[in-house]
Amino acid sequence: MENAQSPRILVIEDNEELSTSLTLYLESQDYDVTMTTDGESGHEEAASLPGYDLIILDAKLPDRDGFAVLRQARAEGVQTPVLMLTGLGGHEHKMQGFQSGADDYLTKPFATEELMARIEVLLRREAQAIEEGGVFEVGGLTVDLDGNTVTRNGKPVKLTDLEYALLEYLIRRRGRTATREQILRDVWNLPAEVETRTIDRHVNALRDVMDGDEESQWAIRSVYGIGYKLVGATHVEEDPSGNASDEGAEAANV
Numbered sequence: 078m079e080n081a082q083s084p085r086i087l088v089i090e091d092n093e094e095l096s097t098s099l100t101l102y103l104e105s106q107d108y109d110v111t112m113t114t115d116g117e118s119g120h121e122e123a124a125s126l127p128g129y130d131l132i133i134l135d136a137k138l139p140d141r142d143g144f145a146v147l148r149q150a151r152a153e154g155v156q157t158p159v160l161m162l163t164g165l166g167g168h169e170h171k172m173q174g175f176q177s178g179a180d181d182y183l184t185k186p187f188a189t190e191e192l193m194a195r196i197e198v199l200l201r202r203e204a205q206a207i208e209e210g211g212v213f214e215v216g217g218l219t220v221d222l223d224g225n226t227v228t229r230n231g232k233p234v235k236l237t238d239l240e241y242a243l244l245e246y247l248i249r250r251r252g253r254t255a256t257r258e259q260i261l262r263d264v265w266n267l268p269a270e271v272e273t274r275t276i277d278r279h280v281n282a283l284r285d286v287m288d289g290d291e292e293s294q295w296a297i298r299s300v301y302g303i304g305y306k307l308v309g310a311t312h313v314e315e316d317p318s319g320n321a322s323d324e325g326a327e328a329a330n331v
Contacts, residue, residue, distance in 0.1 A: 083109040084130040084200055089119030089146070090162065091138050095185075099133070102189065103196075116141040123150045124303075128256050129157050131199055136163035136174065144177045151178035154300040156253030158199040162187075213248050215310040216287030216296035220248060234286055239264070243279050247297060247307040256304040280305060 086103055090096035091114045100110045111129075113119040116138040123132055123146070136143040147159055161179040163170060174182045181195050210223040219228045222245060227234040236244065242264050247255060260276055261267040280297055289295040298306045 083107050085109045085111070086196075087119070087122055087129045087132045087157075088112045089114075089116070089123070089132065089138070089143065090135040091115060092135070099192075106193070115139050116143065116146045119143075120146045120149060123157065124153055124155055128155070128254075128259065130203070131196060132157050132159045133196075134159055134161050134179075136161055136165060136170070144173055147174075147177040147179060154254040154303055154306060156306075158203055160195055160199060209249070212313045213251075213310050214313055215248065215251075215307065216284075216289065218287055219313075220244065222248065229286070236283075236286070237279075240279050240282055243276075244283055247305065248310055251307045251310040254300045254304055254306045258304075260304060276305075 086108045088096055088099050088103070088110060090099065090112070093114065096112050096114060100112045103110045111122060113122050117140055119134070119138065123129070134143045134147060138146065143161060143163075147161070150157075158180045159178065160181045160183060161174045162183050162185060163174070164185045171182050180199055183192060183195060211221075213220045213222065217229055218234060220226075225241065225245075227236055227241065227244070243260070246260065246264050257276060261273065265273075265275070267273070280299075284295055284297055287296050292299075296307060296309050298308055300306050
């Protein structure tokens, strides 16, 4: 199926019967599914562009285990939610999965209803993170996503509409790599296959008004060959008077 509006799920599972049945069932639930059966091709697909909305990853694969695949993918900037499947139900194996970067863990055999519930929770959690509002501090800027304003030391910062849209997009996905294809699609409303250096110019314009003179200090980090990632953003809670307060500031997941 090729429905651009359907969440894209990657299934990395070497059991042919299980992977085929999973793929057919998920497609029947209107998901766009890609299937791989080993760690090497699974890793390549997980890191491919554009990124997936969810990865279902078997812990035991024929060439290298799912834990190693996941650790490498996370090290390379892949922030896609991952649901691990395994026949190993012990506490130490679950901890190994979470320490490798898994978002959830499901032991085989499992009921289809439980799998679907966990998939929906992970996709909903990701959607809520993208849609949240509030006030954020990052790179010396204070960004009010509800009021669509950007200030620095209390003074307005002038940004073009596209610069603000890009900054907001990266804040909502803070700590996660946004691929060039995703940015073109979601910020510029352009097809993923369009190639443009416009993204780089807008990123540089944002860096010019943010803290950091060197690459290691930039809040907007380049993930070379993939895209960009915003780090160091802090979600600032507001006090009852409506003023942003640093007390109780909640550090973003970066």
